[in-house]
Amino acid sequence: MKRNGSAKWQGGIKDGSGAISTGSGALHAYPYGFSSRFEGVPGTNPEELLGAAHAGCFTMALSLILGEAKLTAERMETTATVTLEQVEGGYAITAVHLKLEAKIPGADQATLERLAAQAKAGCPVSKLFNTEITLEATLVS
Incomplete structure (x- = not known):
């Protein structure tokens, strides 16, 4: 199974x-740029797309x-907060x-914490990241 994403850039x-x-x-030709990635201007960026993918994958796995x-x-609602930091040699998640x-x-x-930890470890997007992935799970009534 293969899925595609693409990006175009000018300038x-x-x-x-x-x-x-x-x-x-x-998503079709959804705008992104330096200002939406680093300055908070409306538009998208790769990190929030990774966050959405991770949240979706984790929630399905759970x-x-x-x-x-x-x-x-x-009901389940998951938010993935992706941290992008400047490091030696550029930026890194x-x-x-x-x-x-x-x-x-x-x-x-x-039970929620045990099963959510299994989902976090087993979700294919979690396996993709070579970074610390933390989890906070709350059961609501």
């Missing part, structure tokens, strides 16, 4: 601009693991923090 690093697209068409434990989530809020009938906090 220099600060005065240039680009567009990111997904093969599925979910759904599978919950099913194996005979549990079904009524130095951490990802997953924050999960879940409503899972029949689960307790200890």
Whole structure:
């Protein structure tokens, strides 16, 4: 199974601009540039797209693991905060923090934490990152 994403760029690093697209068409020529990546200007950036991918992957993996434990989530919401820092030689993604809020009938906090840790370790996007990935899981009622 292969999935595609693409980017186009014109110009220099600060005065240039680009567009990111997904093969599925979910994003088509969505703008990004230096200012949206480093200065908080509207647009997207690779780090938030990685965060969305990681949050989606983790949440699906947890759904599978919950099913194996005979549990079904009524609701799960995950945010992945990707940290981009300037390091020697440029920039690096130095951490990802997953924050999960879940409503899972029949689960307790200890069960959620155990199963969420399994999902964090087993999710294919987690395996991609060579960085510290932290997780905060909260069971809500």
